[in-house]
Amino acid sequence: MDPSFMKKIEKAKDYAVQPDRIKIKTYQAEFRGDNGNHTITYEGEQWHCDCDYYVGRENCTHVMAMQIMLEGMVSTEAVAS
Numbered sequence: 001m002d003p004s005f006m007k008k009i010e011k012a013k014d015y016a017v018q019p020d021r022i023k024i025k026t027y028q029a030e031f032r033g034d035n036g037n038h039t040i041t042y043e044g045e046q047w048h049c050d051c052d053y054y055v056g057r058e059n060c061t062h063v064m065a066m067q068i069m070l071e072g073m074v075s076t077e078a079v080a081s
């Protein structure tokens with residue numbers, strides 16, 4: 001393999017353990033919860049989940065779980081409120 005490409009792979013592995021270098025701008029995921037699947041979106045530092053609990057509370061276990069998983073790369077405001 002091309003030695004310069006091998007260096008790129010090593011650099012990528014180095015970056016991959018530095019989440020503070022990443023700021024997620026938009027994100028959408030399907031979350032397989034215990035009671036069904038939910039769509040979670042993140043845009044403009046605002047989270048949204050389509051589960052019943054989220055309505056009126058603007059927070060739920062699905063959003064909190066995503067914030068924990070993506071810590072350092074997304075806003076965690078919903079957890080603090």
Ligand SMILES: [Zn+2]
Pocket residue numbers: 038049050051053054059060061062063
């Ligand atoms: Zn939810």
